[in-house]
Amino acid sequence: MKKYLQSYHAFFPRSYMKWIIYLVYPASMFALFFGGQLLFDMMVLMLMMPTVMLAVECMIDMFVFSGFAAKGNAGRMEYMMASAKGRGMVNRALAVDWIRRLLYLLVLAAVVYVASLAKQGGELDEMLIKLFFCVLTSAAFLMSVALWIIRVIDNRAVQYGVMYMLLSLPAWVIMLLTKQFEMDMKWICLVFIVLFVISVAGQIWFLMKKVKEGYYDA
Amino acid sequence: MMNIESILTMRNLKKKFKGFALDIPELIIPKGFSTALIGENGAGKSTLFHLISGTRLDYTGEIDYFQGEKDEKKIRELIGYTSTSGYFMPNWSISQVGNVGALLFDNFDEERYQALLQELAVKEPEGKNKKEKRISKLSDGMRMKVMLASVFARDTRMLLLDEPASPLDPLMRDKLCAMIREYIHQGAGEKSAFFSTHNIADMENVTDYAIIMEKGQVVEQGFVEELKEKYVAVKGESGDAEKASRILFSFQQNSFGFEGICLAKELDKLAGMDVATEVPTLSQISVAVMKHYTSLQS
The missing domain is CATH 3.30.70 (Alpha-Beta Plaits)
Incomplete structure (x- = not known):
C-alpha cells in the first residue's frame, strides 16, 4: 500500500498537495454541503455537489497528471523510463488516483443520502434521491472523460475549455433523458455507472499504452 | 584495439528514422575507462544513448551489457543515464526528484543525493533557503546538475551521459571531469563512463577512449593516445x-x-x-x- 501511495504522490507537484487533496478538498466539500444548507434549498445543494466535484477534480488533475501522456512529452518521462520500475510506478499512480476519486464519490453519495434522510425526518424523497444519483453518476462518467482529455492534451486553455464545457452537462443530460425518453432514472444511473467503469478502465489502458509507446518512436 | 574487456558490445545495431539511419556493425565500449562519443548535430549520438539506456526499444541488433548480463531490471539499475531532453516531470521539485529516484532505483542513496545537490550548488544548506524551485523553473545548467546528482547518487557500474557538459559553465565542466575521474577511480576497473560531447577540449582530460560518429555510423574510434x-x-x-x-x-x-x-x-x-x-x-x-x-x- 505504501508503495502505491508513494507512486501516486510522486506526481504531486508539491508536498502541500497532499494536504489539499486529503484534507482541504474534502473539508471544503463538507463545509459547502452543510454550510450551504443555510443559504440554499437541499435540492439545489444535492444537484450542485457532483458538479462542484467534477470541477475540483479537473483542477487537481491539471496540477498532478496534466498532459503527461501528451504527444511529444515522452522526454519528461525519461527518468522513469530509464528505470525498470517506471511503468509500474505510473500504473500504480493512475490506479490509486482512481481509487481515491471513487472513494470520494462514494463518501459524497453516502453523506448526501444520510443528510437528506435526516432532513426529511427519516422519510426519503425518492425522486430527489434518484435525481441526485443520476447527476452523481453522470458527473463521475464526465469526470473520467474530462481527465482522459486533460492527461493527453498539454494545453491549459484546452484543459479549462474541456472542464467548462462538461460542467453543465450532468444537469442537461438528465433533463434530456428523462424528458425525451421518459427513462427510469434508475436505468440512467446504471448506464452511467457502466459508462464510467468502461471509461476508467479504457483510460488506464490507453494511458499505459501511451507510456509504452514512449519507448518506441518519439 | 588492445585486449581489453568490454562493458558494452553492440552488434548490427540499426535504427531508422525518416531521413536518418543509425547503422553500427560492431561497437565495443571498454570497461574501466571513460569513453567520449563525438559527432556533429544529428550524427546519431542521442539515438545511440536512447537505445543503450533502454528508453527506446524499437531497433534491431544486439546490445550485450556487462559481459552477458540479461536481467533487464539489473541492467537498468547499473546504468546511470542522463539525457538532453526534459528528463524529469516539469512540476517536480528538486527534493522530489530524490524521492522519486528512491522509488525507481534500488541503489539510490537519498542522503548522497542531498549532499551532491549542495556540493554542486543546486541547493543551499538546510535552513538557508527552504523554498525549492520546480524543475521547469531551473536553467538548463541547473537541470543538468540535478540530473548528475540523481545519477551520481546511485551505485552504478556505468555512466551514460548525453552531452552533460553542453549546458554547464567552465567551472562546472571541470567539476564534472573530476567527478567522472573519481567515479572511474573508485570503480577500480569495474566502472566505466560513456558520454557524448561537443565540448571536446573541456572533456579531453577525462577521455581515455574516443568514438567519432557521422551520419549514424562510427567513422573513427580508439584510445586517445593511439x-x-x-x-x-x-x-x-x-x-x-x-x-x-x-x-x-x-x-x-x-x-x-x-x-x-x-x-x-x-x-x-x-x-x-x-x-x-x-x-x-x-x-x-x-x-x-x-x-x-x-x-x-x-
Missing part, C-alpha cells in the same frame, strides 16, 4: 599548400600558409616540404575526422 599516434598535426608554407592538400586528411589554408591533420602513415609523402609537425589534440583530430566525413558545406 589516435594521437595515428594522426599528426601539420603546419606549412603557402607554397606547399596545393601539394599538401592532396596528402593531408584534413586541410585548411589561411593567409600565412596551411595547417591540417595528416595520417601518420602518410607523413613520408610530405618529405621535401617545409612543414612543422606536432601531436594533435583530441579536438583537432575530431574536427578533422568530422570534416572528412561531413556533408556540411565549408
Whole structure:
C-alpha cells in the first residue's frame, strides 16, 4: 500500500498537495454541503455537489497528471523510463488516483443520502434521491472523460475549455433523458455507472499504452 | 584495439528514422575507462544513448551489457543515464526528484543525493533557503546538475551521459571531469563512463577512449593516445599548400600558409616540404575526422 501511495504522490507537484487533496478538498466539500444548507434549498445543494466535484477534480488533475501522456512529452518521462520500475510506478499512480476519486464519490453519495434522510425526518424523497444519483453518476462518467482529455492534451486553455464545457452537462443530460425518453432514472444511473467503469478502465489502458509507446518512436 | 574487456558490445545495431539511419556493425565500449562519443548535430549520438539506456526499444541488433548480463531490471539499475531532453516531470521539485529516484532505483542513496545537490550548488544548506524551485523553473545548467546528482547518487557500474557538459559553465565542466575521474577511480576497473560531447577540449582530460560518429555510423574510434599516434598535426608554407592538400586528411589554408591533420602513415609523402609537425589534440583530430566525413558545406 505504501508503495502505491508513494507512486501516486510522486506526481504531486508539491508536498502541500497532499494536504489539499486529503484534507482541504474534502473539508471544503463538507463545509459547502452543510454550510450551504443555510443559504440554499437541499435540492439545489444535492444537484450542485457532483458538479462542484467534477470541477475540483479537473483542477487537481491539471496540477498532478496534466498532459503527461501528451504527444511529444515522452522526454519528461525519461527518468522513469530509464528505470525498470517506471511503468509500474505510473500504473500504480493512475490506479490509486482512481481509487481515491471513487472513494470520494462514494463518501459524497453516502453523506448526501444520510443528510437528506435526516432532513426529511427519516422519510426519503425518492425522486430527489434518484435525481441526485443520476447527476452523481453522470458527473463521475464526465469526470473520467474530462481527465482522459486533460492527461493527453498539454494545453491549459484546452484543459479549462474541456472542464467548462462538461460542467453543465450532468444537469442537461438528465433533463434530456428523462424528458425525451421518459427513462427510469434508475436505468440512467446504471448506464452511467457502466459508462464510467468502461471509461476508467479504457483510460488506464490507453494511458499505459501511451507510456509504452514512449519507448518506441518519439 | 588492445585486449581489453568490454562493458558494452553492440552488434548490427540499426535504427531508422525518416531521413536518418543509425547503422553500427560492431561497437565495443571498454570497461574501466571513460569513453567520449563525438559527432556533429544529428550524427546519431542521442539515438545511440536512447537505445543503450533502454528508453527506446524499437531497433534491431544486439546490445550485450556487462559481459552477458540479461536481467533487464539489473541492467537498468547499473546504468546511470542522463539525457538532453526534459528528463524529469516539469512540476517536480528538486527534493522530489530524490524521492522519486528512491522509488525507481534500488541503489539510490537519498542522503548522497542531498549532499551532491549542495556540493554542486543546486541547493543551499538546510535552513538557508527552504523554498525549492520546480524543475521547469531551473536553467538548463541547473537541470543538468540535478540530473548528475540523481545519477551520481546511485551505485552504478556505468555512466551514460548525453552531452552533460553542453549546458554547464567552465567551472562546472571541470567539476564534472573530476567527478567522472573519481567515479572511474573508485570503480577500480569495474566502472566505466560513456558520454557524448561537443565540448571536446573541456572533456579531453577525462577521455581515455574516443568514438567519432557521422551520419549514424562510427567513422573513427580508439584510445586517445593511439589516435594521437595515428594522426599528426601539420603546419606549412603557402607554397606547399596545393601539394599538401592532396596528402593531408584534413586541410585548411589561411593567409600565412596551411595547417591540417595528416595520417601518420602518410607523413613520408610530405618529405621535401617545409612543414612543422606536432601531436594533435583530441579536438583537432575530431574536427578533422568530422570534416572528412561531413556533408556540411565549408
